[in-house]
Amino acid sequence: MTDPKPARRAEALRLHRKLLPIWSSDQRFRGWLTTNNNNDIGGLFLIVATIFFVIGGILAMLIRAQLASPGSAFMGPEAYNQVFTMHGTVMMFLFAIPFFEAMAVLLLPGMLGTRDLAYPRLGAYGLWVYIFGGSAVIIAMLLGLSPDGGWFMYPPLSSSAFSPGIGPDVWLLGITSIEVSAIAAAVEVVVTVLRYRAAGMSLARMPIFAWYILVVAVMILTAFPPMILGSLLLEVERAFGWPFFQTENGGDALLWQHLFWLFGHPEVYIIFLPAAGMIATILPVMARTRLLGYAWVVAAVVALALLSFGLWVHHMFTTGIPHMGLAFFSAASTLVAVPTAVMIFSWIGTLWQGKPRLELPMLWILGFFATFVIGGLTGVMLAIVPFNWQVHDTHFVVAHLHYVLIGGYVFPMIAAVYYFLPLLTGHSRFFKLGEIAFWITVPAFHLTFLAMHWAGILGQRRRTWTYDAGSGWEWINLTASIGAFAMAIGFALVIGDVVVNTLVARKARRNPWGAGTLEWATMLPSPVYGLASIPVIAGRYPLDDDPQLALRIARGEGFLADTSRNRRETLIVSTTGGEPAQVAVLPGNSVLPFILAVVTSTSFLAPLVGAYLLSGAALIGVVVVALIWAWGLGSKADEGPVDAGRGVTLPLSTEVPDPPGWWGSLMLLLADSVHFGSLLFGYAFLWTVAPNWPPPSYLAPGAVDAVLAGAGAVALLAGPRWAARSILKGAGPWPGLVLAVLGAVALAGAATGIILARPDPAGHAYDATLWLLAGHVGLHVAITAIMLGYLTARVLAGYTSPRRIGDARIVQLWADFTALTGLVALAAAWLPGVFG
Amino acid sequence: MTDIARLSVPLTLWLISFSGLYGLHGLVCSGHWTRLAGSGAEVAGQTALIAGFLAALLVQAVAVAVLWTQRFGGPPGFVRTTSLALALVALVATLWTLGPSVALPACAWPSATVAG
Ligand code: HEM
Numbered sequence: 001m002t003d004p005k006p007a008r009r010a011e012a013l014r015l016h017r018k019l020l021p022i023w024s025s026d027q028r029f030r031g032w033l034t035t036n037n038n039n040d041i042g043g044l045f046l047i048v049a050t051i052f053f054v055i056g057g058i059l060a061m062l063i064r065a066q067l068a069s070p071g072s073a074f075m076g077p078e079a080y081n082q083v084f085t086m087h088g089t090v091m092m093f094l095f096a097i098p099f100f101e102a103m104a105v106l107l108l109p110g111m112l113g114t115r116d117l118a119y120p121r122l123g124a125y126g127l128w129v130y131i132f133g134g135s136a137v138i139i140a141m142l143l144g145l146s147p148d149g150g151w152f153m154y155p156p157l158s159s160s161a162f163s164p165g166i167g168p169d170v171w172l173l174g175i176t177s178i179e180v181s182a183i184a185a186a187v188e189v190v191v192t193v194l195r196y197r198a199a200g201m202s203l204a205r206m207p208i209f210a211w212y213i214l215v216v217a218v219m220i221l222t223a224f225p226p227m228i229l230g231s232l233l234l235e236v237e238r239a240f241g242w243p244f245f246q247t248e249n250g251g252d253a254l255l256w257q258h259l260f261w262l263f264g265h266p267e268v269y270i271i272f273l274p275a276a277g278m279i280a281t282i283l284p285v286m287a288r289t290r291l292l293g294y295a296w297v298v299a300a301v302v303a304l305a306l307l308s309f310g311l312w313v314h315h316m317f318t319t320g321i322p323h324m325g326l327a328f329f330s331a332a333s334t335l336v337a338v339p340t341a342v343m344i345f346s347w348i349g350t351l352w353q354g355k356p357r358l359e360l361p362m363l364w365i366l367g368f369f370a371t372f373v374i375g376g377l378t379g380v381m382l383a384i385v386p387f388n389w390q391v392h393d394t395h396f397v398v399a400h401l402h403y404v405l406i407g408g409y410v411f412p413m414i415a416a417v418y419y420f421l422p423l424l425t426g427h428s429r430f431f432k433l434g435e436i437a438f439w440i441t442v443p444a445f446h447l448t449f450l451a452m453h454w455a456g457i458l459g460q461r462r463r464t465w466t467y468d469a470g471s472g473w474e475w476i477n478l479t480a481s482i483g484a485f486a487m488a489i490g491f492a493l494v495i496g497d498v499v500v501n502t503l504v505a506r507k508a509r510r511n512p513w514g515a516g517t518l519e520w521a522t523m524l525p526s527p528v529y530g531l532a533s534i535p536v537i538a539g540r541y542p543l544d545d546d547p548q549l550a551l552r553i554a555r556g557e558g559f560l561a562d563t564s565r566n567r568r569e570t571l572i573v574s575t576t577g578g579e580p581a582q583v584a585v586l587p588g589n590s591v592l593p594f595i596l597a598v599v600t601s602t603s604f605l606a607p608l609v610g611a612y613l614l615s616g617a618a619l620i621g622v623v624v625v626a627l628i629w630a631w632g633l634g635s636k637a638d639e640g641p642v643d644a645g646r647g648v649t650l651p652l653s654t655e656v657p658d659p660p661g662w663w664g665s666l667m668l669l670l671a672d673s674v675h676f677g678s679l680l681f682g683y684a685f686l687w688t689v690a691p692n693w694p695p696p697s698y699l700a701p702g703a704v705d706a707v708l709a710g711a712g713a714v715a716l717l718a719g720p721r722w723a724a725r726s727i728l729k730g731a732g733p734w735p736g737l738v739l740a741v742l743g744a745v746a747l748a749g750a751a752t753g754i755i756l757a758r759p760d761p762a763g764h765a766y767d768a769t770l771w772l773l774a775g776h777v778g779l780h781v782a783i784t785a786i787m788l789g790y791l792t793a794r795v796l797a798g799y800t801s802p803r804r805i806g807d808a809r810i811v812q813l814w815a816d817f818t819a820l821t822g823l824v825a826l827a828a829a830w831l832p833g834v835f836g
Numbered sequence: 837m838t839d840i841a842r843l844s845v846p847l848t849l850w851l852i853s854f855s856g857l858y859g860l861h862g863l864v865c866s867g868h869w870t871r872l873a874g875s876g877a878e879v880a881g882q883t884a885l886i887a888g889f890l891a892a893l894l895v896q897a898v899a900v901a902v903l904w905t906q907r908f909g910g911p912p913g914f915v916r917t918t919s920l921a922l923a924l925v926a927l928v929a930t931l932w933t934l935g936p937s938v939a940l941p942a943c944a945w946p947s948a949t950v951a952g
């Protein structure tokens with residue numbers, strides 16, 4: 001008898017060899033631009049985010065160099081203002097958010113037991129938009145054109161009257177383009193977690209990080225839109241004089257603060273939660289046990305996310321708010337401590353019940369505990385109103401926020417990098433530089449920022465370029481600066497250690513930490529295709545339940561081990577139970593995401609140099625490239641259900657009523673709804689509290705307008721439905737499509753009526769808002785019209801059939817949104833005119 | 837998706853009522869309200885806020901009750917337990933965060949900020 005073991009190993013190798021060519025990126029140089037594999041995209045993301053961390057760090061060193069001594073001549077106020085603004089902006093937008101996105105892109109497919117993220121090309125697009133937007137912001141800084149109004153850009157300081165240069169525009173346009181990239185990543189994460197998992201992975205069996213990142217992604221979709229709206233308003237005000245924030249003309253500067261903090265407070269948790277998710281993942285493995293209270297932690301994450309949207313006004317306590325309003329937001333602010341405490345207790349309990357080992361990731365997690373707890377305590381101090389008044393806008397606040405950001409985010413992320421190093425690089429650590437780096441960084445951190453608390457209490461204000469000798473702050477600042485430089489050396493050692501261990505170190509064996517979750521089921525480093533077959537799992541820790549699982553997966557005993565269809569396939573499961581539902585066909589390498597990112601970034605950044613025409617042309621380019629992109633997906637013939645392995649036949653994801661594109665659209669429209677809701681909020685806010693309201697006159701609708709709006713919305717709701725139903729029946733969709741187009745034209749007509757009736761948007765904030773509402777309708781009508789044209793072409797070219805109904809259903813979704821929000825927008829525009 | 841809704845709806849309702857009541861509070865303390873309600877504006881405002889608070893409580897209580905039923909709460913297990921816990925959290929959150937509408941006068945400003 002022959003030994004079965006080598007035979008099985010040969011089988012795994014054969015499968016590996018078949019999967020590689022299907023999933024590999026182009027090995028030539030152009031492969032860098034065309035790859036959309038999550039390993040490549042995530043890796044690039046991680047490297048770029050780290051570069052921005054280094055840039056932000058260098059700026060921090062410039063700050064500390066300037067403050068090291070009183071009356072320093074190193075920088076003048078103009079330079080200092082740019083440096084701290086850019087430091088905050090780079091760290092928050094170009095480092096913190098992209099860095100955890102990178103980790104999610106790299107790790108999520110493995111954790112969930114799928115082969116890649118739901119929209120590989122969207123991931124690539126997000127990466128390039130981020131790189132272009134981030135680089136533009138940095139280049140502007142090198143040219144001395146950066147913003148200097150602090151990272152939250154309050155008007156009127158950032159309005160054209162007080163910041164006539166292009167600094168704020170760099171911020172508004174550059175950061176908004178990066179937010180577009182974050183939204184792309186968020187859509188991808190939500191759909192992946194909800195639909196792309198191993199067979200049998202019900203919601204209750206998801207790895208805890210998947211819950212954290214799912215919640216964070218939904219938070220991005222709902223928190224970024226207010227900020228994007230705020231940036232749009234401020235940019236339009238600066239460029240065309242629409243007076244949203246100018247009190248004289250019916251605006252209100254406080255509107256910016258509301259929109260910014262509607263984003264800004266959830267943002268704090270958007271940054272903290274992924275780090276917490278990493279801790280919840282790593283800590284149990286380091287303690288050789290399981291996470292205590294899984295369900296409690298999930299509940300805490302969901303609660304924290306939703307509660308965090310009800311706190312924004314606590315950043316505006318000094319803006320003149322009645323007692324009751326203060327009380328609402330103080331109460332809500334105290335409440336969020338509860339879910340945070342639940343998490344912390346879960347971690348402590350996990351440590352308690354386990355047998356912790358002091359590996360390097362664990363060391364950094366201990367660093368997190370020590371630091372984050374202090375940051376939490378100074379946070380409580382800041383929540384006490386009289387103390388807050390005392391230290392508001394001093395270095396005490398700076399110290400507090402770095403305790404939470406560095407202690408609560410950077411330290412856990414370093415733990416995560418070390419923990420996942422074997423998975424990402426195939427190497428286990430050999431050079432023990434990491435421990436030295438830890439013992440330099442953490443004490444130096446505390447030296448720097450502990451000292452800063454005293455400077456703050458003694459009255460040293462933040463964002464102030466210098467201080468006088470004899471103020472009593474000299475020694476404190478010198479200490480902080482020495483600590484900061486030591487910390488910089490520590491961080492440099494960490495980066496150096498990771499790089500060295502990535503390039504040269506000994507090969508890691510499979511699952512080196514003995515973890516129970518699926519990302520460790522692959523060979524190391526994780527290959528491009530991820531899992532050789534999609535496993536069936538029955539618990540939260542499948543590798544613990546079945547020690548042979550990794551080998552079974554490699555031998556192709558799971559789903560989709562058959563490579564004969566010669567394309568990238570992965571499994572789609574039902575959201576709740578994780579039952580296999582569809583076979584997803586993922587797109588291959590393509591340069592389209594890169595090109596789309598080029599035109600998108602051009603349309604965002606061209607206005608910076610006044611090239612509005614170029615920006616418009618690039619916008620048309622965006623539409624064209626997006627259409628080419630969409631056109632390339634789908635097929636002209638029905639394939640029918642396919643063999644998914646293990647004796648199961650499943651429909652293809654292109655031949656179901658809810659293809660991945662439909663889910664993605666749904667998530668995008670969620671973000672769009674929040675954007676629209678913020679617009680209505682802004683309007684209501686101005687109407688209620690802006691000093692120079694009411695405007696000289698309100699707009700009243702004519703009968704024609706009302707009829708156009710009502711009939712248009714109805715036609716736009718009915719037409720696409722009718723068309724989709726016809727396709728389903730195998731009939732021609734033309735009557736439905738014609739009706740839809742007529743509806744779009746009617747809605748556009750009603751919106752145009754508003755513009756014609758109020759020709760001067762720069763006159764009063766009311767008129768500017770009317771233009772914005774009409775613009776919302778116009779933009780969405782345009783999108784729907786383009787989609788209707790696209791659908792027509794698809795039908796003519798034979799891309800639709802009763803099975804391949806997805807395109808029509810996606811168009812229907814967008815048309816519904818356009819009709820409903822269009823109606824609301826027009827009603828909102830006319831309401832004050834009707835009633836008074 | 838039903839399970840995702842079970843988990844997220846109760847606290848989303850809290851967010852809606854919280855923002856809604858804050859909005860109402862803004863309206864009550866604005867010139868529009870006095871124009872609308874005339875001389876009884878103050879009493880009317882306070883009443884409206886308290887009514888809003890009670891309505892929000894009612895909504896949350898209904899959410900708990902609905903999720904308690906077998907039909908809407910789903911079979912015993914992770915999602916049922918977690919969503920019920922979150923519905924209770926939402927009820928407590930409503931009580932705690934909107935409670936001030938009963939305890940405080942609607943439109944009194946802290947003296948320090950009136951001057952500024
Ligand atoms: C590498 C070590 C770091 C040092 C030595 C440092 C130092 C400083 C200092 C001294 C300021 C205050 C400047 C002033 O108000 O005059 C500041 C501001 C700030 N830092 Fe850091 N920082 C570091 C890392 C980070 C990280 C990792 C983040 C975020 C993830 C961050 C986010 C911010 C923000 C948001 C501000 C406020 C900027 C503003 O006032 O507009 N910092 N930092």
Ligand SMILES: [Cu+2]
Nearest residue numbers: 265311314315
């Ligand atoms: Cu906050």
